[in-house]
Amino acid sequence: MSKRDYYEILGVSKSSTPDEIKKAYRQMALKYHPDKNPGNKEAEEKFKEAAEAYDVLSNSEKKARYDKFGHNAPGGFGRSSEYNVEDIFSQFGDIFGGFGFGGFGGFGGGGGGRRSEPMRRGSDxxxxxxxxxxxxxxxxxxxxxxxxxxxxxxxxxxxxxxxxxxxxxxxxxxxxxxxxxxxxxxxxxxxxxxxxxxxxxxxxxxxxxxxxxxxxxxxxxxxxxxxxxxxxxxxxxxxxxxxxxxxxxxxxxxxxxxxxxxEQNDELVRDENDLIYSLYISIPQAVLGASVEVPTVSGKAKISIDPGTQSGKVLRLRGKGLPDINGYGTGDLLVYINLWTPQKLSREEESMMETFADSENFKPNPSKQDKNFFERLKSMFQ
Ligand SMILES: [Zn+2]
Ligand SMILES: [Zn+2]
Incomplete structure (x- = not known):
C-alpha cells in the first residue's frame, strides 16, 4: 500500500504554520480517537496515520527532510504500524490540553502511565x-x-x-x-x-x-x-x-x-581536600633546625625544619592531601608547627635556662613575625 502524503492526511499545506498543523492534528485525533470509535479498525488506522504525519510535520528537522525527499527520505520516518495508541498518548499528550481529554484518567491508570503496566521493581x-x-x-x-x-x-x-x-x-x-x-x-x-x-x-x-x-x-x-x-x-x-x-x-x-x-584519623584532620597535621618540635629543634617525620595518607614523610623556625609556622606539602571527588586536583597537607615548652626541668636545665634569660638573642623581636601571623590568620579564615 503506498503511503499517503502527510500534508494530505492532516488536510494542511506546506505553508501551514506549526499552530495550524497542531490544530489540524488535534481535530483528526479527536475524530478518530479509539475511545470514541471502539472496535473500529479503520478509525484506529486513521488515528495512527495522523499521529505519524504529525510526528513528522511538527518536527522541523523531519519536516525539512520530508519536504525534500518525501517518504523515501534517507533514514525514513517510521511507519504508522509501529505506533501504538498508548505511545501516541504519551507522545502527544499535551495536544489534548483543554479538550477534555484530561478527564480520561482511567485510560491505562492515568497520569502518563499509559503503557500496559510499569515494570515491577524490587526495593532498594x-x-x-x-x-x-x-x-x-x-x-x-x-x-x-x-x-x-x-x-x-x-x-x-x-x-x-x-x-x-x-x-x-x-x-x-x-x-x-x-x-x-x-x-x-x-x-x-x-x-x-x-x-x-x-x-x-x-x-x-x-x-x-x-x-x-x-x-x-x-x-x-x-x-x-x-x-x-x-x-x-x-x-x-x-x-x-x-x-x-x-x-x-x-x-x-x-x-x-x-x-x-x-573514620576519623588519629593524627590527620580533614579540611575539604586538605589535611592538617599539628607538629610539635622541641626548643633545640626550633633553634638549630632539624629533620622530622610527619604522617601522610601514604606513610611517613620527612620534612626539614629550618634553624630559627618560629612556633605557629605552617608548612604546606603540596599534593599530599586528598584527591577531589570530581577530579579537580589533589589537596595539600598543612603542617602547623608548635613549639614544645618543657614543663619539668632538672636543676641543671633550670640553671641553663637562666643563663639564656638575659641574652639579647633570646628576647622576642616579633615585628617581622607579626606580619606573617596576620597573613596566616587571614588564610585560615578564608
Ligand atoms: Zn489478569
Ligand atoms: Zn520460588
Missing part, C-alpha cells in the same frame, strides 16, 4: 560502609556479603511450582488490563485499568512454588563487589544499580545504596 537496600583516609585517598574496592531478597532458584522467580502451573489470567485474557465502558462528555467511552485479578501480570498461577510461597524471591546473602571512588566524604551516597532486592515474581532489581561513613 541501604548499607553503611566505613572508609579511612587511605581508602579515601586511593579509592577502595569493597567485597561485602549483603543480605538481600534474591530471585528464587526453585521457580526462576516466577513464583510457580512448574511452568505448567502458569496459565493465562482468565479475567484479562493475559493482557494485564481490563477495559470498561464509562460515560463521558463524548458519550460512552472505553477506559482501561489494571486487571484486579493478576495485578497486570496477565498470568494465573495454579500451583505456587513451595520454596518461596509464590513470591519468586528468597532471602539470600549476596557477595557484592563494588568500588568506592577516591575523594568521597562522610554522608555521601553511592548508588549501585540493580544490586538491591529482587522484585516479586520477576521484574527488575532495586538498587544498593551505599552510605559513606568516614
Amino acid at each position: 537496600v541501604r548499607i553503611r560502609v566505613k572508609v579511612d583516609l587511605k581508602d579515601i585517598a586511593a579509592g577502595v574496592e569493597k567485597k561485602l556479603k549483603i543480605p538481600v531478597l534474591g530471585r528464587c532458584e526453585a521457580c526462576s522467580g516466577t513464583g510457580a511450582k512448574s511452568p505448567s502451573s502458569i496459565s493465562v489470567c482468565p479475567t484479562c485474557k493475559g493482557s494485564g488490563h481490563i477495559t470498561k465502558m464509562a460515560n463521558t462528555i463524548f458519550g460512552a467511552m472505553q477506559s482501561t485499568t489494571v486487571c484486579p485479578q493478576c495485578h497486570g501480570d496477565g498470568k494465573k498461577i495454579t500451583e505456587l512454588c513451595t520454596a518461596c510461597h509464590g513470591e519468586g524471591t528468597m532471602k539470600k546473602e549476596e557477595n557484592i563487589t563494588f568500588r568506592i571512588p577516591p575523594g568521597v566524604r562522610e554522608g555521601m551516597q553511592l548508588n549501585i544499580s540493580g544490586k538491591g532486592n529482587a522484585a516479586r515474581r520477576g521484574g527488575i532489581n532495586g538498587d544498593l545504596l551505599v552510605l559513606i561513613n568516614e
Whole structure:
C-alpha cells in the first residue's frame, strides 16, 4: 500500500504554520480517537496515520527532510504500524490540553502511565560502609556479603511450582488490563485499568512454588563487589544499580545504596581536600633546625625544619592531601608547627635556662613575625 502524503492526511499545506498543523492534528485525533470509535479498525488506522504525519510535520528537522525527499527520505520516518495508541498518548499528550481529554484518567491508570503496566521493581537496600583516609585517598574496592531478597532458584522467580502451573489470567485474557465502558462528555467511552485479578501480570498461577510461597524471591546473602571512588566524604551516597532486592515474581532489581561513613584519623584532620597535621618540635629543634617525620595518607614523610623556625609556622606539602571527588586536583597537607615548652626541668636545665634569660638573642623581636601571623590568620579564615 503506498503511503499517503502527510500534508494530505492532516488536510494542511506546506505553508501551514506549526499552530495550524497542531490544530489540524488535534481535530483528526479527536475524530478518530479509539475511545470514541471502539472496535473500529479503520478509525484506529486513521488515528495512527495522523499521529505519524504529525510526528513528522511538527518536527522541523523531519519536516525539512520530508519536504525534500518525501517518504523515501534517507533514514525514513517510521511507519504508522509501529505506533501504538498508548505511545501516541504519551507522545502527544499535551495536544489534548483543554479538550477534555484530561478527564480520561482511567485510560491505562492515568497520569502518563499509559503503557500496559510499569515494570515491577524490587526495593532498594541501604548499607553503611566505613572508609579511612587511605581508602579515601586511593579509592577502595569493597567485597561485602549483603543480605538481600534474591530471585528464587526453585521457580526462576516466577513464583510457580512448574511452568505448567502458569496459565493465562482468565479475567484479562493475559493482557494485564481490563477495559470498561464509562460515560463521558463524548458519550460512552472505553477506559482501561489494571486487571484486579493478576495485578497486570496477565498470568494465573495454579500451583505456587513451595520454596518461596509464590513470591519468586528468597532471602539470600549476596557477595557484592563494588568500588568506592577516591575523594568521597562522610554522608555521601553511592548508588549501585540493580544490586538491591529482587522484585516479586520477576521484574527488575532495586538498587544498593551505599552510605559513606568516614573514620576519623588519629593524627590527620580533614579540611575539604586538605589535611592538617599539628607538629610539635622541641626548643633545640626550633633553634638549630632539624629533620622530622610527619604522617601522610601514604606513610611517613620527612620534612626539614629550618634553624630559627618560629612556633605557629605552617608548612604546606603540596599534593599530599586528598584527591577531589570530581577530579579537580589533589589537596595539600598543612603542617602547623608548635613549639614544645618543657614543663619539668632538672636543676641543671633550670640553671641553663637562666643563663639564656638575659641574652639579647633570646628576647622576642616579633615585628617581622607579626606580619606573617596576620597573613596566616587571614588564610585560615578564608
Ligand atoms: Zn520460588
Ligand atoms: Zn489478569
